[in-house]
Every structure is written in C-alpha cells, then in structure tokens.
Amino acid sequence: MSVVEIKDLSFAYDKQTILENINLNVEERDFLAIIGPNGGGKSTLLKLILGINPLKSGSITIQGKKPSQSLKHIGYVPQNTNINTDFPIKAIEVVMMGHTPGKRPLFGYGRDEISCALGALAQVGMQEFAQTKIGSLSGGQRQRVMIARALCANPSILILDEPTSSIDITGQRSIYELLRELNKQITVIVVSHDISVILEYANKAAHVNKTLSYHDISDKKSTFHTHGNQEHFCEIELLQMLAPSSCNSCESEPQWRIKP
Amino acid sequence: MEALSFDFMQHALLAGILVSFAAGIIGSLIVVNRMVFLAGGIAHTSYGGIGMAVYFGLPIFLGASLFAVGSALLIAVLTLRKRHRMDTFIGLIWAVGMAIGVILVDLTPGYNVDLMSYLFGSILAVSSEDLWFMGALLAIILTVVTVWYRDILAVSYDSEYATLRGVNVTFFYTLILILSALTVVIAIKVVGLILVIAMLTIPVYIAEKLSKSLFSMMFVSGLIATLFTLAGLWLSYTYNLTSGASIIMVSALCLGVFLLIYRTK
Numbered sequence: 001m002s003v004v005e006i007k008d009l010s011f012a013y014d015k016q017t018i019l020e021n022i023n024l025n026v027e028e029r030d031f032l033a034i035i036g037p038n039g040g041g042k043s044t045l046l047k048l049i050l051g052i053n054p055l056k057s058g059s060i061t062i063q064g065k066k067p068s069q070s071l072k073h074i075g076y077v078p079q080n081t082n083i084n085t086d087f088p089i090k091a092i093e094v095v096m097m098g099h100t101p102g103k104r105p106l107f108g109y110g111r112d113e114i115s116c117a118l119g120a121l122a123q124v125g126m127q128e129f130a131q132t133k134i135g136s137l138s139g140g141q142r143q144r145v146m147i148a149r150a151l152c153a154n155p156s157i158l159i160l161d162e163p164t165s166s167i168d169i170t171g172q173r174s175i176y177e178l179l180r181e182l183n184k185q186i187t188v189i190v191v192s193h194d195i196s197v198i199l200e201y202a203n204k205a206a207h208v209n210k211t212l213s214y215h216d217i218s219d220k221k222s223t224f225h226t227h228g229n230q231e232h233f234c235e236i237e238l239l240q241m242l243a244p245s246s247c248n249s250c251e252s253e254p255q256w257r258i259k260p
Numbered sequence: 261m262e263a264l265s266f267d268f269m270q271h272a273l274l275a276g277i278l279v280s281f282a283a284g285i286i287g288s289l290i291v292v293n294r295m296v297f298l299a300g301g302i303a304h305t306s307y308g309g310i311g312m313a314v315y316f317g318l319p320i321f322l323g324a325s326l327f328a329v330g331s332a333l334l335i336a337v338l339t340l341r342k343r344h345r346m347d348t349f350i351g352l353i354w355a356v357g358m359a360i361g362v363i364l365v366d367l368t369p370g371y372n373v374d375l376m377s378y379l380f381g382s383i384l385a386v387s388s389e390d391l392w393f394m395g396a397l398l399a400i401i402l403t404v405v406t407v408w409y410r411d412i413l414a415v416s417y418d419s420e421y422a423t424l425r426g427v428n429v430t431f432f433y434t435l436i437l438i439l440s441a442l443t444v445v446i447a448i449k450v451v452g453l454i455l456v457i458a459m460l461t462i463p464v465y466i467a468e469k470l471s472k473s474l475f476s477m478m479f480v481s482g483l484i485a486t487l488f489t490l491a492g493l494w495l496s497y498t499y500n501l502t503s504g505a506s507i508i509m510v511s512a513l514c515l516g517v518f519l520l521i522y523r524t525k
Binding site: 051086097 | 413421424468471
C-alpha cells in the first residue's frame with residue numbers, strides 16, 4: 001500500500017503556477033529524494049503534504065487519509081534550524097514539542113513525555129546533550145535534535161527539508177547514516193541539493209521543477225549513464241539526467257515506474 | 261530607613277516589585293518573539309487612552325488599558341495578515357495614538373493634566389487601587405504562563421512547527437500581545453511610557469544570557485528588574501531625581517557592567 005499518494009496535484013500562488021499535474025506514490029519504507037532547482041516547488045510540495053498550504057486542485061492522501069488528519073503519523077524536520085539560536089531552551093524541551101498532545105499535567109512535563117524525548121534523543125545519539133541549551137550545540141547536533149523532535153511523535157513517515165544545508169561534510173554524512181538507520185522502520189522523504197543522498201542513500205528520486213519526474217534508482221548502475229566512468233558523476237550532469245527534459249532514459253510518461 | 265514608614269513609599273516599593281515581575285515575564289516573551297518595536301508602539305499609543313480617560317472623566321488605568329488592548333488587537337489583526345508590513349503599521353499606530361491623546365487633553369476644559377507624570381512615571385503617587393490592579397494583572401500573567409507554558413514556548417520558538425502539532429498560533433500570539441499591552445499600562449505608572457521599553461528589555465537581555473530555559477529567563481528577569489527598580493527608587497529618593505529615569509539609568513549601567521564581565525569571561 002502507498003504511504004503517500006498524490007494525484008493530479010496543481011498549485012498556484014496568486015496566478016503564478018508553482019506545481020502542475022503532480023502524480024506521486026511513495027511506498028512503505030521508501031527513501032525518496034526530492035531534488036530540483038531553487039524555486040522549482042520542492043518546499044511547496046512538502047508544505048502541501050504537511051497540510052500547511054491549502055490544497056486547491058488534485059488530491060493527497062496519507063495512509064488513506066487527508067493530510068490534516070494524518071499529521072500525527074508524520075515527523076517533520078523544517079529547513080532552517082539555525083534560526084532563533086539565542087532562544088533559551090534546552091534540547092529536551094525542543095524534542096518534547098514533538099510529543100503528541102495527550103493528557104498533560106498542570107505544571108511542567110509528564111513522565112511519559114520525558115521518557116519519550118530521552119528515547120528519541122538516544123535514537124539520534126544526543127542523549128548526553130538533553131539539558132544543553134540549543135544555541136550551544138553545533139549545526140549538526142541541532143539538526144539531530146530536530147530529527148529527535150520529529151521522532152518523538154512516533155511517525156511512520158519522516159519528512160526533511162534540506163536537512164544538511166548548513167552542516168559540514170562529515171556532519172552531513174552522519175546525518176544520512178542516521179536516516180538510513182531510521183529508514184529500516186520508517187519511510188523517509190528528503191528534499192536535498194546534496195547529490196550524495198541520491199547516489200548512496202535514496203532508492204527513489206523525484207525531480208521537481210513545476211512538473212515532477214520520478215525515478216526508481218535502487219539499482220544505480222542501470223539508471224545512470226556513466227560516460228564510461230562507473231564511479232564518478234558530475235553533479236550537474238546527474239541533475240540534468242533526472243530532469244524530464246533531458247532524460248533520455250525515461251519514457252515520455254515519467255510516472256511509468258510506479259508500481260500498481 | 262525612615263522613608264519606609266511613609267505610605268507612599270510602601271506603595272512605591274510594592275508597585276515596583278509587582279510591575280518588575282510582570283515586566284520580567286512579559287518582557288521575556290516580547291524579546292523572544294521579537295516584538296520589542298511592537299511593545300514600544302503599544303506603549304506610546306496608550307497615551308491616546310490616557311487622553312480619553314481625562315476627557316471622559318474615567319479612571320486613567322481603565323482608559324489606558326482599553327486603548328492599549330484595542331491597539332494590540334488591531335496590530336494582531338494587521339500583522340497576522342500582512343506580516344511584512346508590520347513595522348509600517350506599528351509606526352502609524354504609535355503616532356496616531358499619541359496624537360489622539362494630545363488632542364483629547366487639549367479639548368478637556370479647565371483641566372491641565374500633568375503630562376510629565378505619564379511620560380516619565382510617577383511611582384511615588386501609586387494609590388491602593390493601582391496596587392490592586394497591578395496585583396490582579398500579575399496573577400493573571402502567572403496563571404496564563406503556568407497553564408499554557410508549553411504552548412507559549414512552542415509558538416515562540418517555532419510557530420510553524422507549533423501549527424503542525426495543533427497549537428492555535430493565532431490565539432497565543434494575540435494573547436501575548438494583550439498581556440503585553442496590559443503590562444505596558446501598569447509599567448507606565450512606574451517608569452512612564454517613554455522609558456517602559458527599557459524596563460521590558462534590559463533585565464530580559466541580561467537574563468537571556470544566564471538562562472537555559474524560558475521559564476528561568478522569566479524568573480531571572482523578574483528578579484533583576486526588581487533589583488533595578490528598588491535601586492533606582494533609592495537613588496531617586498536620596499538625590500531627589502525623577503524615579504523612572506533613575507530606574508532606567510541604573511538598569512543601563514548594570515547592563516554595561518554585565519556585558520563587560522560577560523565578554524571578558
């Protein structure tokens with residue numbers, strides 16, 4: 001069964017069309033990379049899936065329900081986690097924001113929330129920083145805290161918007177290793193400019209630039225033309241390959257790989 | 261010490277403590293939500309409420325509170341719709357409110373209101389009704405931040421994420437604005453509407469550096485503000501200076517010293 005199913009989706013701000021005729025199925029435990037140029041509509045697509053932007057035409061179902069009804073199944077890691085670094089808040093308090101509201105004590109936090117948050121922090125390897133002020137953490141550590149916040153809701157889908165845009169190379173790698181680990185249980189959807197995700201971690205790729213072209217890249221060698229060099233890809237070359245206009249490995253209908 | 265035996269001095273001390281804690285808590289929310297300019301706008305526009313109260317013969321606190329809350333709601337509606345034009349709206353409301361106040365005072369027959377006491381505070385003239393008003397407001401503020409602490413924290417830290425987790429961001433944003441407006445009104449009595457912004461920000465700025473959580477920031481701000489207010493009050497009594505200005509100068513000097521120590525550490 002598809003976890004996320006998008007049908008004939010179009011979206012426009014005022015009169016400017018951002019997304020046109022999008023169709024996408026995300027299967028359970030997929031690792032989907034959404035790529036494409038800036039302003040191509042990647043973030044808009046995420047916000048539609050999350051129900052932040054109102055749906056105007058087409059349909060999105062998440063595990064068979066509307067986005068607004070399935071928010072508790074989605075863990076979301078927003079794009080810029082370097083805002084508000086002066087804010088006096090401990091890592092554990094940030095993580096507890098992700099906890100699904102249930103019965104709560106009049107003052108302070110419930111025991112289940114605290115243990116859930118500590119568990120999520122342990123999952124991302126940050127338990128020893130639970131009481132650290134968020135501003136004293138490095139960019140990569142802060143990103144892990146944000147992932148822990150998303151995990152605190154016990155999601156079946158994890159959505160990340162450019163999770164490594166402000167982290168150094170080693171930090172980026174360890175974030176993706178973490179995502180690979182998490183992907184054993186949950187579906188991961190990640191917006192990224194980072195080509196290493198597509199090459200090493202994702203099994204599906206969607207190129208979004210107003211329209212969407214979809215690729216199953218679980219078998220990398222058969223998907224990409226390597227110009228004789230099996231290991232090396234030029235980033236631009238690869239992005240162009242995945243775009244529908246210059247993709248000669250795709251057939252005319254880019255959705256052809258979607259399995260029934 | 262003999263000063264403490266006067267009624268007006270006891271009132272001043274009590275008012276100083278009540279207002280300092282209210283300003284510490286609400287000032288923390290104003291600073292972390294980047295609403296400082298907005299609070300300044302509400303402070304100045306509430307002069308319109310003072311003018312209104314004088315003209316219609318209402319209690320000053322009532323007039324100022326109604327006007328300040330009204331303008332806070334107006335700002336909330338405008339900024340939730342057009343956030344990027346927020347500064348323009350605030351500037352407008354800031355000036356128009358003051359203009360309304362000045363004209364209404366002009367129109368009041370045979371009554372010459374002491375403008376200076378509203379601009380720079382009159383903590384030595386706090387009545388027992390004023391104290392009740394301040395105490396009630398502090399109680400409301402404490403209740404709100406205790407019951408809704410996590411929601412206010414979520415909205416202040418990351419409002420988009422708070423929306424996703426089902427927190428009503430508009431409600432809490434408006435609530436913070438209304439509480440700011442009421443706090444500004446009681447702080448006018450202590451330091452005056454021109455200086456109120458310093459009282460809402462200087463203790464908070466120091467507390468922010470010392471705190472790991474919003475809760476401790478609020479509490480520490482309240483303590484620091486109390487310290488500054490009492491020190492300023494003592495200075496003003498001893499050297500016969502304007503109390504509001506003395507409080508602000510003490511705060512500013514302490515901030516300077518604090519930053520020197522903090523930077524070199």
